[in-house]
Amino acid sequence: MRGLAIGLVVLAVALTALAQVAPAHPANLQRAELDSQLPLPLASISGLVGILLLVHQVWQAQRAAARRPARPAAPALAAETPRRTGDWRADLREAARTMSLEPGASLLLDQAAAPLVLRLEGAPPGRVVRAVEQLGALVATLPTPPRLRVELVGCAAPPSPWHHLVSRALAERLDRGGMKVIPQADAVDVLFLNPDSRWGG
Numbered sequence: 001m002r003g004l005a006i007g008l009v010v011l012a013v014a015l016t017a018l019a020q021v022a023p024a025h026p027a028n029l030q031r032a033e034l035d036s037q038l039p040l041p042l043a044s045i046s047g048l049v050g051i052l053l054l055v056h057q058v059w060q061a062q063r064a065a066a067r068r069p070a071r072p073a074a075p076a077l078a079a080e081t082p083r084r085t086g087d088w089r090a091d092l093r094e095a096a097r098t099m100s101l102e103p104g105a106s107l108l109l110d111q112a113a114a115p116l117v118l119r120l121e122g123a124p125p126g127r128v129v130r131a132v133e134q135l136g137a138l139v140a141t142l143p144t145p146p147r148l149r150v151e152l153v154g155c156a157a158p159p160s161p162w163h164h165l166v167s168r169a170l171a172e173r174l175d176r177g178g179m180k181v182i183p184q185a186d187a188v189d190v191l192f193l194n195p196d197s198r199w200g201g
Helices: 002-021 026-035 042-067 088-098 125-139 162-170
Strands: 105-109 116-121 147-153 179-184 187-192
Touching: 088 105, 105 125, 116 125, 125 147, 125 162, 147 162, 162 179, 162 187
Parallel strands: 116 147
Antiparallel strands: 105 116, 147 187, 179 187
16 A cells, blocks of 8 residues: 555656646646546646555554554562561572562572572573573572572573673672672573571581
8 A cells, every 4th residue: 555655646746747847748738638627636636645545554553553462561570579577588488489480480499509590491582581680689689699590491592691691680680799600501600709698508
C-alpha cells in the first residue's frame, strides 16, 4: 500500500510538471480533456489519494504498536529481598526456596564449591545476566559471603567472556571493588575481599 501511495503522489507531481513544461504535448491535452470531466483535476485527485493512503498507513502502524503487548519486565530485584525473621540463615533458605529466578536457574546453598551457587542450564546470555542481577540483589541483603559461584551448564557463549558479564551484573547491587571475579571452565567464581565472619569456616 505504501508503494501505491507514493506512486500516486509521484504521478500527481509528474502531471503538474507536464502541464507546466509541455502544455501542448498530446498526453497533456488528453489529461486536460479528462480534467474537464472530473470534479477535480487528475493531478489533485492522485495527490490527495496518495496522501490519504500514507496517512492511513501511519495511523494503522500506530494502532498496531499500541495494541502490541509490552515486553515482560524482568522480575523485580526488590521482590527478592528475604523475609526478615531475625535469623539470616533461615531467611536465606526461605529466599532460595521461594524466589522467582529466571527459567533454567536454581540457587543452591552450602555447596562444596561455594556457600551460594547459582546454577543455570541452557540459558542465553541475557537470561544469565538477569539471573545474576537477581542473585546480586539477594546477596546485598545478606552478610557478605566469602564466595559464590555461577555455574553455566550448556549455556550459549556470549559475545564477551562470561566473567565480564557476571562482574557487570553483580555490580548493579554490589561494590565491584570488593570482589574478585575468576573465570572457570563452565563457571565463574566470585571471591569477596571482606567476607562477614558470621558465615564461619
